[in-house]
Amino acid sequence: MLVSALLLALGATSVLGGPFIRSTYAVKGSHPVPKGWRALDRAPQDHKMELRIGLTQGDFKGLEKHLFEASNPKHNKYGNHLTADDVYKFIKPSHEASNAVHEWLYEHGVLPEDLEYTPAKDWIKINLPVSAVEDLLDTQYHTYVSEDGRTAVRTPQWSVPRHLHEHVSTIQPTSSFFGPRAQARMEERKLEVFMDTEDVAEYLPPPPDAATVAEVCNTTWVTLTCLRTLYGTIDYTPQSADKNTVAMNDFLGEVNIRSDTKLYLQNFRPEALGAENDYQIISIDGGTTDQTLNETQLEDGTGIEGNLDDQTLIGISWPTALEIYSTGGSPPFIPDITTTSNTNEPYLTWLEYVLSLPDPLPSVISTSYGDDEQTVPKDYAVQVCNALAQLGARGVSVLFASGDSGVGGSGECYTNDGRNASTFLPNFPTSSPYITSVGGTYKFNPEVPVFCNRSTGLYTAGGGVDALKSYFAATGVTDEFAGLFNPNGRAYPDISGQSLNFTIFWNGTLRPVSGTSASTPAVSGILALVNDALVAAGKPTLGFLNPWLYGGGYKAFNDVTTGSNFGCDTEGIPAVEGYDIATGWGTPNFKEILALRGVHVASPDGWGSWNRS
Known part of the structure; x- marks a missing residue:
């Protein structure tokens, strides 16, 4: 609802009791x-936008x-x-920040009843037409289209009054063209597929008891069976399934087909049959929450990502409860007059929802999506x-896929700042310092980083860089790739797991x-079982992993x-003893x-003898 022009012309006082504080506009974000x-x-002026402040x-x-x-065992x-x-x-x-922002909104005709809030009131959500948003932010919105057909209503620059700069951290959707992209890839080479379970059993017979890797x-x-044997969970019997939950994310209209x-x-x-009906x-x-695929979805491979994630998580962590967050509002978005909102910021939408949930949250959340950091x-x-x-502060281990283009896709490794200079391309949100990034390996005894080889159909796991001086000194990376990355930034991946040719059902x-x-879901399932054992032993769950991991927890990982x-038309960054930017x-x-x-795991009559090699 808009305030009448008469009230504004009379210089109405703030709904909070004080006079309006006016200052000139200045660019806040670009x-x-x-x-x-x-x-x-130009974006249609009457097109409604869901603005988040x-x-x-x-x-x-x-x-x-x-x-x-709280994440440091010491x-x-x-x-x-x-x-x-x-x-x-x-x-x-602060009261000062809240009052100043509300006064500004009221001055632009937005009443308190038009506003929605997160529980901590650090986010304000409003539905406004483009014309009102342009006036509020002193900008112009256009409809943008990408080479791959995605569309978004965005502005490359927006402003707020100077006195609000210290009180407003961001406003979206404005200049972010970032959107989640799934990391799963169906192998393109012609491998046989099976339509019934008898064919599967004939081609992949059950393994012998007490089998080795x-x-x-x-x-x-x-x-x-390979994953559970390789990483040592196959003999573990969960003890705290009623007190522990693992979760995963779906974006981009992804689905999870229970029949698959x-x-x-x-x-x-x-032994887990029936669990396909149990997850939320x-x-x-x-x-x-659809359970059927139309012709377009079948052509696009919709559900490959979703099925990979839920089947892997259930397969490893069962009977631990699984929750799936299916978040809408993601690209592609085609604006029209009848659309009531533009919510092309699905990460914020998902985070707002999860952070509003009561305790306890899932102990692990797995996310297999990301995009180029420089679009953010x-x-x-x-x-x-x-x-x-x-999420980490509330005891959640948040895992993100590191991406599948190594240090950047060949032919794509250029800056987006007008210089068009060569650069490595980190992914986001996996580059966030508050999550654990998961890279990829293949082969067994030993495992090696997945690499890019067109003749075999392999890909290369994503990797960011960081000021790990010992690693740089040992490899000469800073000399060979000087100027292509920030040596003082965040390194990823933190850890890795098998990531090639997972056997799943789709359609x-x-x-x-x-x-x-x-x-990412494989490692998440393993960590969910770790939390199960910790809860059973009366210990706190893992929570944010990285302080423990870098402080000595790495000793429990297979180097x-x-x-x-x-990536980026280079031989990339090598794996070495200890931490490396290929596999963490x-x-x-x-x-x-x-x-x-x-935590001691009983043997042989308890949870397993661990005789896997």
């Missing part, structure tokens, strides 16, 4: 239009401090995860990172699927010491993680 995007016409959080530094203390606050109310107290904006693993079809999950469990984990699919902002405005990235930190057929979309992640600290060893956390 970001170059990414390569491959071009502007079309992020207010400066009251004490994020205090929240961050607590996050790192600190006396270790495991002291915050409640939702505790987090809200840290991030609630060599007996159950091959790179053509990586089965659930049933086929998967029938063939690879029959939670629709956020219109996210799909800094103000938007900071707010997403801050929200991810809130009733067996398919090999690859990508860090595979390694990957050979190979490289290619390596792949998980379930029993060693438990041992480092002080």
